[in-house]
Amino acid sequence: MHTKPQPEVTETAQSDYARSLGALASAVESPPAVVREFAYSPNPALRFAATHNEAALADCKGKRIGILIVAYNAVATLAEVLHRISPEVWRNVEEIAVFDDASQDATYDLAMGLKTIRALTKLEVLTHPRNLGYGGNQKAGYRYFIEKGFDVVVLLHGDGQYAPEILSQIYRPIVDGEANAVLGSRMMKDFGGPLRGGMPFYKYVGNRILTAYENHSLGMKLTEFHSGYRAYDLRALSRVNLSRMTDDFHFDTEILIKLNHQRAVIKEVPIPTYYGSEICRVNGLAYAANVVRAVRRYRKTCRSVARFPEFEEFFVHYPAKESRYSSHDYAREMVGRDKDVLDLGCGEGFLAHELRAGGNRIVGADVVGQPAQAADLEEYLSADLNQGLETVVDWAARQPGGRRFDRVLLLDILEHLDDPGRILRQCCELLKSGGSVIVSLPNVANITVRLMLLFGHFDYTTRGILDETHKRFFTRKTARRLIAGCGYEIIEEHSTVMPVALALGIRPESRVMKVVNGVLMLLTKLMPGLFGYQLMFRVGPARKQ
Numbered sequence: 001m002h003t004k005p006q007p008e009v010t011e012t013a014q015s016d017y018a019r020s021l022g023a024l025a026s027a028v029e030s031p032p033a034v035v036r037e038f039a040y041s042p043n044p045a046l047r048f049a050a051t052h053n054e055a056a057l058a059d060c061k062g063k064r065i066g067i068l069i070v071a072y073n074a075v076a077t078l079a080e081v082l083h084r085i086s087p088e089v090w091r092n093v094e095e096i097a098v099f100d101d102a103s104q105d106a107t108y109d110l111a112m113g114l115k116t117i118r119a120l121t122k123l124e125v126l127t128h129p130r131n132l133g134y135g136g137n138q139k140a141g142y143r144y145f146i147e148k149g150f151d152v153v154v155l156l157h158g159d160g161q162y163a164p165e166i167l168s169q170i171y172r173p174i175v176d177g178e179a180n181a182v183l184g185s186r187m188m189k190d191f192g193g194p195l196r197g198g199m200p201f202y203k204y205v206g207n208r209i210l211t212a213y214e215n216h217s218l219g220m221k222l223t224e225f226h227s228g229y230r231a232y233d234l235r236a237l238s239r240v241n242l243s244r245m246t247d248d249f250h251f252d253t254e255i256l257i258k259l260n261h262q263r264a265v266i267k268e269v270p271i272p273t274y275y276g277s278e279i280c281r282v283n284g285l286a287y288a289a290n291v292v293r294a295v296r297r298y299r300k301t302c303r304s305v306a307r308f309p310e311f312e313e314f315f316v317h318y319p320a321k322e323s324r325y326s327s328h329d330y331a332r333e334m335v336g337r338d339k340d341v342l343d344l345g346c347g348e349g350f351l352a353h354e355l356r357a358g359g360n361r362i363v364g365a366d367v368v369g370q371p372a373q374a375a376d377l378e379e380y381l382s383a384d385l386n387q388g389l390e391t392v393v394d395w396a397a398r399q400p401g402g403r404r405f406d407r408v409l410l411l412d413i414l415e416h417l418d419d420p421g422r423i424l425r426q427c428c429e430l431l432k433s434g435g436s437v438i439v440s441l442p443n444v445a446n447i448t449v450r451l452m453l454l455f456g457h458f459d460y461t462t463r464g465i466l467d468e469t470h471k472r473f474f475t476r477k478t479a480r481r482l483i484a485g486c487g488y489e490i491i492e493e494h495s496t497v498m499p500v501a502l503a504l505g506i507r508p509e510s511r512v513m514k515v516v517n518g519v520l521m522l523l524t525k526l527m528p529g530l531f532g533y534q535l536m537f538r539v540g541p542a543r544k545q
Helices: 011-027 045-049 053-059 078-082 085-094 109-117 133-147 164-175 201-218 251-261 285-303 309-314 327-335 350-356 390-398 420-430 445-454 476-485 499-503 511-526
Strands: 065-070 093-098 125-128 151-157 181-185 230-234 265-268 340-344 361-366 379-382 405-411 431-442 488-495 532-539
Touching: 011 309, 053 085, 065 078, 065 133, 078 109, 085 164, 093 109, 093 133, 109 125, 109 445, 133 251, 151 164, 164 181, 164 230, 164 265, 181 251, 201 361, 201 476, 230 327, 251 265, 251 285, 251 309, 251 420, 265 476, 285 309, 327 350, 327 405, 327 532, 340 350, 340 420, 340 445, 379 390, 390 420, 405 420, 420 431, 420 476, 431 476, 476 488, 499 511
Parallel strands: 065 093, 065 151, 093 125, 181 265, 340 361, 340 405, 361 379, 405 431
Antiparallel strands: 151 230, 181 230, 431 532, 488 532
16 A cells, blocks of 8 residues: 555546535534544435434444445545444544555545545545455455454445445444344345345346355355445454455455355344445456356365365365265274274364264374364374374373274375385284274276376376375285285275265265266276275284184
């Protein structure tokens, strides 16, 4: 942000600018030094939105509240927006910041003129040297208020489309501790609904369709996703990674997706609908496509089908696999119930969460700092498995009576190690009598890899059989050889089906995927070496002859 030089403006913009400043100057009835707020001038079309208990609603209760006014080419509307903020709100908020997004008219100069002529000490005016876009301007504003230690921020548009008259109703639930985010909804009927307020019918229909899609896809129950009138608890907002989110208009959708993912409490309040003469800068079809795209990219990232940058913090390299006949499905069966389990390479603990539901007691070990599901682990041990199990063995020896386990899990681990046999042999020291080790290994002879080789390809990927972090490759024959060579015998063996649902981003419980999975299971049983995706073994120490 910087002090903006005098822009080149059109004759119309100059006229608007002059009229706004002229009207403002003529309204000054006291010296600028003692004037701190505008005369309240609610829009006649929205006067009914005002409440009789504004003083109580506006009370900040000691919270530091900031209002972020995003503005672009708003010279004709900005003064009116400020006039429409009630005196009670002016007295209770700590700062009203106008963020001018490199306007091509005199928006910045008008705002500075208002601040100077009326000595508005709570008004701050900032501008960007280049246009950041609707989302980019918001990101800059939120960072500004977070860095200044504010508690609440309210987003208000400089074009006057949303009613400043009800600002107190927007931030009230956050001040009262009832919500982490508040959305103004035009679809609620308290102010007559959107059509009565002048929303074009095609926009109304599009809004309802998009909102229904988002609710269904995200498991939410909002009446409207697409209002730009909203308030955020800045503690909740500070936990949202804004850095790689879009700068476009569907930023509002992305931020709701992230807050919902983090289980923030989101509340709606009714707002009036108003369509004035302001220029609409949103391409409706492009906006709708971007919203659908954002939801799909989020879901794919969460399901670990792909890793999209705006949602990358939700990507899990090895998520819990829900599909029938997957490695985790077999692992759950092989572990059983009420067992002492050591999960080597537990990752974030997603499988441990499921195993714990069966009464199992799980100790995890991995190199991650602190697993997301640490609460499901009795103990978490930080250990580099590529260096062996000495750390885990030493810990177990120090426990009362020496800690041993019914099951030791090596799921998607051995193929990542320089010496997979070393850790497999060490697992014997951690088993109870009658205990067993459960191993999963990728089948490099799977039909998908064979077809790639047929056409001259052997390309590494970010996950799967040819994961770029794999150091060893196995077929059924070489996997069995490794197990026998480490002093084990096979108790149980399975081949998993190819994860078509995960690859396509389709819910595994869908009827189509159940049919596809059944067909794949039949093929895998008939030709496990060809169709098997992962090789699953439950093994125990070989009996001496």
